Amino acid sequence: MTAIPAQPYSPSVPRVPRTRRLLPPPPGPRPRRGRGTSGPLRATLALVGLPLVAAVALPAAFAGGGTRRWFGGRAENQRAEAQAAKDAAAAAFYELDTAQRDLRISIETITAVDDSPAARRAVDGFEALSGRIDEASHRYIDAVDAHDLDRDDLEASAASRARVDLTAARDELGRVKRELDRFADGLGPLLGKAETQLARLAPAVERARQALLAASNALDTARGSGLSADDLAARLAALAPELTKLNQGAGQHGVPQTLERAERVTREAEAVRAEAERLPERAAEIDRRLVSLRTRAQALTTRSEQVEPVLSELRRRFAVACWQDLQHVPEVAGENLRQAEARLAEARTARGEQRWADATALLATVRALLNTTDEAVSAAGDRLRRLNAVQKDPEQEIERTRFAIRDAQRLAMAGRNTPDPRHARPLDDAVARLERAVAGLEGRHPDYWHFLTETEAVRTTVSRVVALIREERGAGAH
Template sequence: MTTARSWWRRGDDNLRAEAQAAKDAAAQAFYELDTAQRDLEISIETIAAVDDSPEARRALGSFRALGERIDQVSAAYIATVDAHDIDRDELDHTAASRARAELTRAKDELVNVKGELERFQSSLTPLLGKAETQLARLAPARERAKQSLLAASNALDAARAAGLKADDLAARLAALAPELTRLNEGASKHGVQQTVQRADEMRREAEAVRAEAERLPERAQEIDKRLVSLRTRVQALGTRAEGVTPVLSELRRGFSAACWQDLQQVPEQAAQAVRQAESALAEARAARDGQRWADATARLATVRALMDDVDGAVGAAGDRLRRLKEVRKDPKAEVEKTRFVIRDAQRLAMQGRTTPEPRHARPLDEAVARLDSALAGLEGRHPDYWAFLTETAAVRETANRVVANIREERAQGR
């Protein structure tokens, strides 16, 4: 037979079990909130390490406010647990009911805050995705930079083993040492974006050093070949320059002063240019022996420019003599060549028209008159054949310019 005392004991046991269940549920909610908070902290740290935008700063402010709310409900939960010893034997009906109610309320608060946290976590998705994308670049960027530094160092060692000093490249590589130190200090100190940028800049500079170091043997060979080639050219052009004087003598004997006066300084100018080229060539050889590759290349460029000038001046004198002889022998050939160009332009100007456009006809008519005047200028005792050749060339240029204008206008539908 069940006594009243037994009935009350069973009731207390049920309330104790319900209070224990409420305590367990609250503990589970506390654990889940703590786990979610830790995950959120990782997300926030990821964003903070990468993003300094106003949106990111607002997110950090919201996280701090949410953290205060989490601390409040967590403290309330802990205080509630400490306030109720459910396992004590003398737990009565009233104490068990109060424990169940307060623990349930603490659990509900924890669950509500966890919901707020999850919603906030969801709102961070765009920022987090952007941050994770940038973080994903960090490790590969650092590794590429270090591999490039190693490759550059190896290339320098190989160049030195081949007898090439490469001091300038070594200095450039050594200048990267402070940057490597900062790179090793990591994104936590310098930020992800700066670290990735630093890694990329180091990689590019190291790759440039490596490429130049690998090319040093080939560059040395190229400079050696150019030294030999330009030495031969300087000697050949020196010989050719000596031949300008006889050409000028023939010009003076056979033609009026106007045909050769502008060439009188060519022999001295050519000789001076050859001397300058020989001096620059010696400087290039000294720079090559000292492995000053940039200096050697610059001096060789100077030699080439001087030789081009000599070549042009010497060639101009010989070409002047040849053309003057040709026009003196048969000036009509030059006239006919020029008339052909004018007539070709006139035919194009009349194509599809009964009268040409004045802007086309006028310069062509003037060209005909200029050609006749140039031919008449040869009738004197000492004709200026060079002025004649210069004028016929200018007439042909005028006709060609009219042709180009006509074709351009027709291409545009005008």
């Protein structure tokens, strides 16, 4: 059999849609306006014949040629404070943006694994929080766009307003950041569970792939030894679509479902591999059982032929009650043996066709038939043996039973002046029952089998009383 191809697995995680983010312009000074030499100034310099570089030494008497150094004092201080507020707001913005990105990854991890109400509440909470983050971000961006701190003619009042607006934007970003941090802390249990399952995902899928490959190799080995193993091949082929779904990834089928599928495929593939590896041994075992049961059937056939002579002697020497229940043993034994032979033939056919389950079931049926036959055939011989023994010396059976009763009576009286009625009554009944059985031996044709069954029943009753006494005393000791 060709092995199921091993395909690379790369789990994909479904993504939560991102809220559109407007990023501010990158930090740093913008190109300043009005710092070059004006067109009229260039023309004037050309007329008087001065070089262009000499313009830097001229007094600032030309309109449009002013620089920031002519606005000193309070305006420059306000500009610096506004710039510091802008830098602080930018840092707060990027810190919040980074935290939001990290939290989005956490939410995506949770939703990829968990579809519980708690996970859905986490997603809703994140979306609401994202809305507040966007509001704070837009406020910051608007504040940055509303104030050009690089203007040459920036007035102190404008710089002050910029500082106030940018500081307010920074504070709002900080408040939302703290809210985001609290929300992220509350996701700890959900995130831990999700990360645990994601950590299990890739190894589980890989185990499933390796189990399928091992099963395929074991099946090829079994077939190489001459065994067809069609049922195992069909079971393995049924797992191929499951491997396809595993390779399509958790993004398409979900993490929990993929984990469950991987574990199921692993179990089933390992079962196929184990059976394929055991197949040669199983075939050899069936062959041994076929030979063993065939030999046993032949031996029982020979033994069953001796039942009729045993019954004949029982009829001749003992009363009808001693052997009447054994009358049908020869017929039952013959029928069982015929059925056993038929089932053996079917089992050999199933073995030849490599229907291992059918062969095993048929051999179990043969064994049950032979066990029943063995018990019936043995019962006839055992009956004759026991009847011969009691006919020769019934006192041995009587003394054996009386000893059991006396031993139980001593135990019932141990440590007591009078026995417990629950113990004394069944023992007294046992004595009376034994006496009746002994009396039944008088006469010309005594029923020895009834006598034997009665003494056995008496001993059984006495054993139950002894067990009850010991149980009660053992419980009292504790």
